[in-house]
Amino acid sequence: MNNTHLDCKGLPCPQPVLQCKQYIDAQQPEAVSIAVDNEAALQNVTRFLENQGYQVGNEHTTQGEWRITATRVADAQAKNAPVPQTGASPQDAKTLIFLTAPGIGEGDPGLGEKLMLNFLATLPEMGPQLWRMILVNGAVQLAVQGSPGLEALQKLEASGVTILVCGTCLTHFDLLEKKAVGQTTNMLDVVTSLQLAGKVIRP
Numbered sequence: 001m002n003n004t005h006l007d008c009k010g011l012p013c014p015q016p017v018l019q020c021k022q023y024i025d026a027q028q029p030e031a032v033s034i035a036v037d038n039e040a041a042l043q044n045v046t047r048f049l050e051n052q053g054y055q056v057g058n059e060h061t062t063q064g065e066w067r068i069t070a071t072r073v074a075d076a077q078a079k080n081a082p083v084p085q086t087g088a089s090p091q092d093a094k095t096l097i098f099l100t101a102p103g104i105g106e107g108d109p110g111l112g113e114k115l116m117l118n119f120l121a122t123l124p125e126m127g128p129q130l131w132r133m134i135l136v137n138g139a140v141q142l143a144v145q146g147s148p149g150l151e152a153l154q155k156l157e158a159s160g161v162t163i164l165v166c167g168t169c170l171t172h173f174d175l176l177e178k179k180a181v182g183q184t185t186n187m188l189d190v191v192t193s194l195q196l197a198g199k200v201i202r203p
Helices: 017-029 039-051 108-127 137-143 150-158 165-172 187-196
Strands: 003-007 031-036 052-064 063-071 095-099 130-134 162-166 181-183 199-201
Touching: 003 017, 017 031, 017 039, 017 187, 031 039, 031 137, 039 052, 039 063, 039 165, 039 181, 063 181, 095 108, 095 187, 108 130, 108 150, 130 137, 130 187, 137 150, 137 165, 150 162, 162 165, 162 187, 165 181
Parallel strands: 003 031, 095 130, 095 199, 130 162, 162 181
Antiparallel strands: 031 063, 052 063
16 A cells, blocks of 8 residues: 655644645555644644545644544545635635734724724625635634634634634644634645635735
């Protein structure tokens, strides 16, 4: 059986996912194992492999290190496609919301946060045109437990909007375990999403 082991420990985002993608694109292995040393990489690599048609498991080998194991399933050919997997294809991609802060505008931070809550609450008015949201830097604080914007984001996700939350940013703010909505993502997903979007809105 064609298989290999990739050591992705110590690599910054999105290198663990990129290394997996490059190897799978070139070799199409039946099985692969990957070593990572942070939870954001664990989530990102796991999601990527699942979207590529692999059954994925992991073992917490030592403190802060995981060994991810993946075996191709029977219908892998149907699932095998470039990331990101969720959402629209290039032909029907619509509007992407790109958030970089927990508030909108400069000046009064409190006012900016109120404006953001109003913005999130109003987004359903876009209807099916709203395709995906990406949260990076301080905006990831909106997606965690206790955030005043969490309920609005959860409603958007339940309506079919894909929400991607930067794993590197969550780790930076020590919020990875507090994320309560969306998928932990990486810069490869961010760049691909921006490429697929028909329109990008950055309030």
